[in-house]
Amino acid sequence: MAASSAPRSFLQVAATEEVVSPLRVVQIEGLVILKIIKHCKEFSPALVTGQLLGLDVGSVLEVTNCFPFPIREEDEEIEADGANYQLEMMRCLREVNVDNNTVGWYQSTILGSYQTVELIETFMNYQENIRRCVCIIYDPSRSNQGVLALKALKLSDSFMELYRANSFTGEKLREKNLSWVDIFEEIPIKVSNSALISAFMTELEADTPVTQCDYDRLQLSSNPYMERNMEFLIECMDDLSMEQQKFQYHYRNLSRQQAQQQAWLQKRRAENMARKAAGEEPLPEEDPTNPIFKPIPEPSRLESFLITNQIANYCNQINGVAGQSFNRLYLMKALHDN
Amino acid sequence: MAAGDRTVLQFSTQSTANLSAKVHPLVIFNICDCYVRRPDQAERVIGTLLGSILPDGTVDIRNSYAVPHTESAEQVALDIEYHHNMLVSHQKVNPKEVIVGWYSTGLGVTGGSALIHDFYSREVPNPVHLTVDTGFRNGEGTVRAYVSVNLALGDRQLAAQFQEIPLDLRMVEAERVGFDILKTTSVDKLPTDLEGMEVTMQRLLALIDDIYKYVDDVVEGRVAADNSIGRFISDTVAALPKLSPPAFDKLVNDSLQDQLLLLYLSSITRTQLGLAEKLNTAAQIL
Numbered sequence: 218m219a220a221s222s223a224p225r226s227f228l229q230v231a232a233t234e235e236v237v238s239p240l241r242v243v244q245i246e247g248l249v250i251l252k253i254i255k256h257c258k259e260f261s262p263a264l265v266t267g268q269l270l271g272l273d274v275g276s277v278l279e280v281t282n283c284f285p286f287p288i289r290e291e292d293e294e295i296e297a298d299g300a301n302y303q304l305e306m307m308r309c310l311r312e313v314n315v316d317n318n319t320v321g322w323y324q325s326t327i328l329g330s331y332q333t334v335e336l337i338e339t340f341m342n343y344q345e346n347i348r349r350c351v352c353i354i355y356d357p358s359r360s361n362q363g364v365l366a367l368k369a370l371k372l373s374d375s376f377m378e379l380y381r382a383n384s385f386t387g388e389k390l391r392e393k394n395l396s397w398v399d400i401f402e403e404i405p406i407k408v409s410n411s412a413l414i415s416a417f418m419t420e421l422e423a424d425t426p427v428t429q430c431d432y433d434r435l436q437l438s439s440n441p442y443m444e445r446n447m448e449f450l451i452e453c454m455d456d457l458s459m460e461q462q463k464f465q466y467h468y469r470n471l472s473r474q475q476a477q478q479q480a481w482l483q484k485r486r487a488e489n490m491a492r493k494a495a496g497e498e499p500l501p502e503e504d505p506t507n508p509i510f511k512p513i514p515e516p517s518r519l520e521s522f523l524i525t526n527q528i529a530n531y532c533n534q535i536n537g538v539a540g541q542s543f544n545r546l547y548l549m550k551a552l553h554d555n
Numbered sequence: 556m557a558a559g560d561r562t563v564l565q566f567s568t569q570s571t572a573n574l575s576a577k578v579h580p581l582v583i584f585n586i587c588d589c590y591v592r593r594p595d596q597a598e599r600v601i602g603t604l605l606g607s608i609l610p611d612g613t614v615d616i617r618n619s620y621a622v623p624h625t626e627s628a629e630q631v632a633l634d635i636e637y638h639h640n641m642l643v644s645h646q647k648v649n650p651k652e653v654i655v656g657w658y659s660t661g662l663g664v665t666g667g668s669a670l671i672h673d674f675y676s677r678e679v680p681n682p683v684h685l686t687v688d689t690g691f692r693n694g695e696g697t698v699r700a701y702v703s704v705n706l707a708l709g710d711r712q713l714a715a716q717f718q719e720i721p722l723d724l725r726m727v728e729a730e731r732v733g734f735d736i737l738k739t740t741s742v743d744k745l746p747t748d749l750e751g752m753e754v755t756m757q758r759l760l761a762l763i764d765d766i767y768k769y770v771d772d773v774v775e776g777r778v779a780a781d782n783s784i785g786r787f788i789s790d791t792v793a794a795l796p797k798l799s800p801p802a803f804d805k806l807v808n809d810s811l812q813d814q815l816l817l818l819y820l821s822s823i824t825r826t827q828l829g830l831a832e833k834l835n836t837a838a839q840i841l
Contacts, residue, residue, distance in 0.1 A: 309640055
């Protein structure tokens, strides 16, 4: 009755835990998209990264600005320089009223080959400091085909727990029902622009009904792109088969070890029977110092998961481009007939 | 009567005859964003323009950042240290981008601008001043570029004049991203490739319809025939390669089969992945 409507004291409010609403959508400003595209295109084919700044509001993560990172050398002293650069940029941006909360980072990729262990490690690093962070992947090679290849990724929570425990054995994965699809979650992107910008863009838009991206999309030759995709796919399959071989080796070792253990156990039992018959103390049935009882560690499945993810990505891309090519070919056919 | 002493006011135009500037859409976005975020008491935003000078003399403006400043009726103060810090930071990422000028919002050039222009001309030999009218005073957003030209009377320097130079506002990158995304205040979903393909094909269809209508109009005499347009159309139609139907069909079918092959391969790969997954994690060690 009246109890629930009484105002809560500050202490009470501060003490109640916030329920973290799940991240549903990432809202990016047009400015950020243009900056990312410019930075990635200028340095392609080298891979570049940058920081995203914005606000975390409820179930929407707003990204309002970004700045690029300089290309890192392997030198030790430049590491400190990198941190200084970041602080300097954030300080300067603060002075012109730009939100300077880090909400994630962006990186460019070639043909979608971004699932690496480094990505996961970077995610874990960021996650320690920021409650919600997102990684935006941009693929400049796909933009030559007229597609805006922008993706927002996040590690799924169950995967993060497993990673922290650093155990990727078969049983743990089965417990959590985690398969390779669950590692990364893709979050839908929304684009927002301020009213001033949209006024300018409406005005400055060229009058022609056909734009540059239409020319890119209608290009008939997609062969080089497909060829490279297939090359990457084949390499990944090789990697996957290597991982499979590692597993097979492990299983073989394990079964061999078990056979050895059984044999040793039999021998012990026979000995014990003999000893009992002779009236002596039976020996224990286990012997931890014997090397054949040493448990063989199971290889981690993280690599194979990542590779599987990678392959799935390539397959998806091939499907997408093939779909586009079908459209173009039929269009060409229709035009010719006319 | 100093008849022989006629001095002529010289407008030296030779150096600026072929100077023009090219602005990338990112710069406009940056400027608008800084204007929206300006502190309450400031009326306009001032900042530095970064870019490069192309070999043919055109100034290519690629990036920009705002510089805090204070302005009053008599004087203008610019935060020079901030300007240098940002410049150093930006150059760490892209050492090829140098200062090419400065920008301010608001229509026209004011008195204070001359001082700032002076400051920037100490950094760069011929800075370009860009004004972006965010107030839309003329009923449209005007973006203008100026350079400073010296007015000399004989040998004496009188004043500097802001002379407008042609500005190229082609938005190639913005077109690539898609104006639909950048024009509206919010877009719910980035379009997928197939949707984009659909839009493109609709545009192509619209263009072809336009051409049909035009040709019909000319044939019926409704519109005066323009020879150059007619030549363009005939060139375009002639650009379709003349292949015999069987050869063309073979070409199309071959390409179709290649794509189908790739699709088949990728489907097999995915099946394989599914199988491998099941085998790897379902196996239990007894």
